[in-house]
Amino acid sequence: MNFPVLETERLILRQLKIEDAQAMYIYASNDDVTKYVLWDSHTSSEQTKQFLQFMIDKYEQENYAWAVTLKDSDEFIGTIDYVMFNKEERIGEIGYAVSHLYWGKGYMSEAAQAIVHYGFAKLNLERIQARCFAENIGSERVMQKIGMVYEGTMRKAKFSKGTYYDLKMYSILREEANLS
Structure with a gap:
């Protein structure tokens, strides 16, 4: 698979690499970050x-998991991926985690x-969905902001x-998205 690199105004989304480990550990070991995810806080950089x-x-299979990096510095700040991808039904579900150092910046x-x-x-x-724990207001805001x-x-x-946990479900359909 030729992995897609995506560029936004402030970010580069690229393939994960082992060199991202230290930056990931900083947030993956933080209990405030892992409070609303399905995995436990990391206890070691290993x-x-x-x-x-x-x-x-x-990545040898069809895996769409991106490192989220700042465009101006290549600093790794989080991950975003299709946690579920069903080609036949044309449905995907996204999930994400971002370092607490970058919360509230969009x-x-x-x-x-x-x-x-x-x-x-x-x-x-045709459909892209996301779910979050009902208490996770930050994640819910992301879903709302993207339509x-x-x-x-x-x-x-x-x-x-x-x-x-109660889960809030959000989705966007192809006809609702601005694809221009």
């Missing part, structure tokens, strides 16, 4: 390297808009870290 290697190895909305556009324009998707429509709350839909 764990982060193993995770990155797992993701890099998946970077993840910018990255999400780019991969949604890519999903419709290049992957021929996703709230579909409802799935009660106790995810068991993670010993607790059941």
Whole structure:
């Protein structure tokens, strides 16, 4: 697979590389960042390297996981990917994580808009969805900013870290997206 590099006004979305491990560990080990994700905080930089290697190895298949980097410095600030991709049904689901050092700056909305556009324009998707824990206001704002429509709350839909969580579901359809 020839991995797509995406460019936005302030970001470059590129393939993950093992050299991203230290920057990823800074946020992946932060409990505030991992509070609303399905994985536990990383406890060592070695764990982060193993995770990155797992993701890099998946590029041999059809894997759409991008490193989110600042355009002016190539600084790695997070990841965004299609956590679910169904070619036959033409449906994708996006997920993302960004360093707490970059919260509230609009970077993840910018990255999400780019991969949604890519999903419709290049992957021929009909529907792109995203879910978040009901308490995750930051993630919900990203979904709203990129034009996703709230579909409802799935009660106790995810068991993670010993607790059941309600999940909010958002989506955007091809005909709702601005593909110009």
